[in-house]
Every structure is written in C-alpha cells, then in structure tokens.
Amino acid sequence: METEVDEDSGTFTNISLADDSADGVTAILHSKEDDEYPAMNCDMDGDMENQVELEEKTRLINQVLELQHTLEDLSARVDAVKEENLKLKSENQVLGQYIENLMSASSVFQTTDTKSKRK
Numbered sequence: 001m002e003t004e005v006d007e008d009s010g011t012f013t014n015i016s017l018a019d020d021s022a023d024g025v026t027a028i029l030h031s032k033e034d035d036e037y038p039a040m041n042c043d044m045d046g047d048m049e050n051q052v053e054l055e056e057k058t059r060l061i062n063q064v065l066e067l068q069h070t071l072e073d074l075s076a077r078v079d080a081v082k083e084e085n086l087k088l089k090s091e092n093q094v095l096g097q098y099i100e101n102l103m104s105a106s107s108v109f110q111t112t113d114t115k116s117k118r119k
Helices: 032-036 038-042 044-105 107-118
Strands: 002-005 012-016
Antiparallel strands (some): 002 012
C-alpha cells in the first residue's frame, strides 16, 4: 500500500490499493479540509463570486451605517452649537445694554459725548 502525503499541508491525497486487490481499484482519501467545504467542490467560480459579492455588500452596508452615525453625530453637534450661539447672543445683548446703562449713568462718558457733539 502506497500513501502520498503533501508535505506542505500534511494531508493525504490518495492511496493506491492496486497491490492489495485483484481488480486494481484506487481509493482516494479526502482530507478534513475537503469535507469542511462541500460547496467549494461544486461550483467554485460561482461560489467564489457570490462570496466576494457578499463581502463587498457587507462592507458597503457597514460603511453606510458608519457614515449615517457620523452624520447623526454632526447634526447633533450643529444643533448644540446653534443653541450655544443663541445663548451667547442673548448674553451679549444683555451685557451691551448693561454697558450702555453704565455709560449713560457715568459723568465721564456724558462729558465725552457732549464734547464730541460740540465739535
């Protein structure tokens, strides 16, 4: 009985039974790798194309989902900045009015205003 072993993968490829039997039948042993992937033995080109296409679709779907989450985060950030901007504008108006009131109540600024009016 002869056995051929693929040295790289360590799997059996075939065993010749010609010496042991009268009819010269050759038996082929399958490795575990062959048994684990029965679909690969059928239509390898079609299955490989489907596998590549499925991986590409999955990658694109994940990319779209990531971009959607990024867009949601950016939209939330824009809303927060708009709200902060409105608060700051309101505070700025209050401070501006307060400064105007202080300036009108102060004799130093009134004198400056009247001098500029005289010229």
